[in-house]
Amino acid sequence: MxxxxxxxxxxxxxxxxEWRHRETLAAMCVFGxxxxxxxxxxxxxxxxxxxxxxxxxxxxxxxxxxxxxxxxSFAAERENAALEGMRLAPVDPGAIYLGKxxxxxxxxxxxxxxxxxxxxxxxxxxxxPALGWFTLSTFFCTLGYVAVGTIFAAVAANTRMREVxxxxxxxxxxxxxxxxxxxxxxxxxxxxxxxxYASWIKLAASFSVIFLVLSYLLFEFVLEE
Amino acid sequence: MKKAFPQTVHLIVTLAALLVSLYFIFLYAPxxxxxxxxxxxxxxHVSSGNTAFVAYFLTxxxxxxxxxxxxxxxDDFAYGAAExxxxxxxxxxxxxxxxxxxxxxxxxxxxxxxxPTFFLWLLFVGYLMLRxxxxxxxxxxxxxxxVSTLGVVDVVFDFLVIRMKSYRGQHPAAVMGGGENSGLxxxxxxxxxxxxxxxxxxxxxxxxxxxxxxxxxxxxxRLRRLSxxxxxx
Numbered sequence: 001m002x003x004x005x006x007x008x009x010x011x012x013x014x015x016x017x018e019w020r021h022r023e024t025l026a027a028m029c030v031f032g033x034x035x036x037x038x039x040x041x042x043x044x045x046x047x048x049x050x051x052x053x054x055x056x057x058x059x060x061x062x063x064x065x066x067x068x069x070x071x072x073s074f075a076a077e078r079e080n081a082a083l084e085g086m087r088l089a090p091v092d093p094g095a096i097y098l099g100k101x102x103x104x105x106x107x108x109x110x111x112x113x114x115x116x117x118x119x120x121x122x123x124x125x126x127x128x129p130a131l132g133w134f135t136l137s138t139f140f141c142t143l144g145y146v147a148v149g150t151i152f153a154a155v156a157a158n159t160r161m162r163e164v165x166x167x168x169x170x171x172x173x174x175x176x177x178x179x180x181x182x183x184x185x186x187x188x189x190x191x192x193x194x195x196x197y198a199s200w201i202k203l204a205a206s207f208s209v210i211f212l213v214l215s216y217l218l219f220e221f222v223l224e225e
Numbered sequence: 226m227k228k229a230f231p232q233t234v235h236l237i238v239t240l241a242a243l244l245v246s247l248y249f250i251f252l253y254a255p256x257x258x259x260x261x262x263x264x265x266x267x268x269x270h271v272s273s274g275n276t277a278f279v280a281y282f283l284t285x286x287x288x289x290x291x292x293x294x295x296x297x298x299x300d301d302f303a304y305g306a307a308e309x310x311x312x313x314x315x316x317x318x319x320x321x322x323x324x325x326x327x328x329x330x331x332x333x334x335x336x337x338x339x340x341p342t343f344f345l346w347l348l349f350v351g352y353l354m355l356r357x358x359x360x361x362x363x364x365x366x367x368x369x370x371x372v373s374t375l376g377v378v379d380v381v382f383d384f385l386v387i388r389m390k391s392y393r394g395q396h397p398a399a400v401m402g403g404g405e406n407s408g409l410x411x412x413x414x415x416x417x418x419x420x421x422x423x424x425x426x427x428x429x430x431x432x433x434x435x436x437x438x439x440x441x442x443x444x445x446x447r448l449r450r451l452s453x454x455x456x457x458x
Binding site for chain 1: 292344347348350351354355358359360361364367368370371372374375376378379382383385386389390
């Protein structure tokens, strides 16, 4: 079977599973909203201050919502030994990784849109003027975050206490992408010239490409029995 | 290797080197002009830091060899380097604030050298936690090798990102870089290198002991399986 078809098949399977029980996405969105909600009581930001705190707030919400989703994506595979089934299939293990990664990226995108919408509403902040650059920078940073998150979730699925193990493994490695995400979205939301923060988007893009390729190659070892 | 450099000789050389480095730190190196005696922690601090970074790269090297050749002692080497490296990394993070408080007046700052060292410490923590939490022990080596490969690429990004963030540097410039701030007395240089060499010897001795214990443990479980199967039959 052609790798692209494997990727598409895994991606569609994850979407279909999610469509039937709607657990992961709901958990990610609600969790993301709770972070934004709690943040309000922790700092009560208003006016200028909310603009200064918003990029960090958004990325904290994205990071925690993401960890929740990535954990589910492999926990579900393990419950019914579905991962063993995939391992037995005569396909490229890297393609399985890319399929799972795309599904996670899709769910992250939806959860991020919900969080951004809520933040815009609750903090009276309009994303419309900066939407293009904000979306572009968030896309590349999310891609990098999901790239490392998916492979670490597959590693953490083999451990006791995987809910703890995943953030312990993932957050230190995702720090560069987290910083780039906060810096680039801060630049975009403040309305700076794109040239001022383009280097962060480039950093996120190169991080994404390098970790996608590395994870694609290493995933074989994660699946190996 | 074993015959060329027996363990006891390794131990004696290491202990001697540590004693010699104490001489260089406290008697040979001159007292620093402004900071006084407290500056002598510098030799231990810098040498532990360098050893910790070397250890992380050696962990990756062991992991890489394991992924390639599936050689168990390569994995033992990676695990041992990570455990000992974690010790040295903790040592930098402890000696740093002890020195910073009297000199800078603060315990910690998010500076371009402190921050990546802290990230490195977190990478060690993740690696070591993973090794002890894996359910099927047979898979631990493989998963840990994957994690350390991803981690070592990340270290490069850490330095890049911290440089881009352009933190105001409180930390002195790299001694090895030799910028204008590193006007070290030549005798201080000697002390730095002697201490670093002593720490590398200590590191190699501890990793070697770790590998020996791991090999013995494997041998014991092999013999136990053998005796179980023979008594069961």
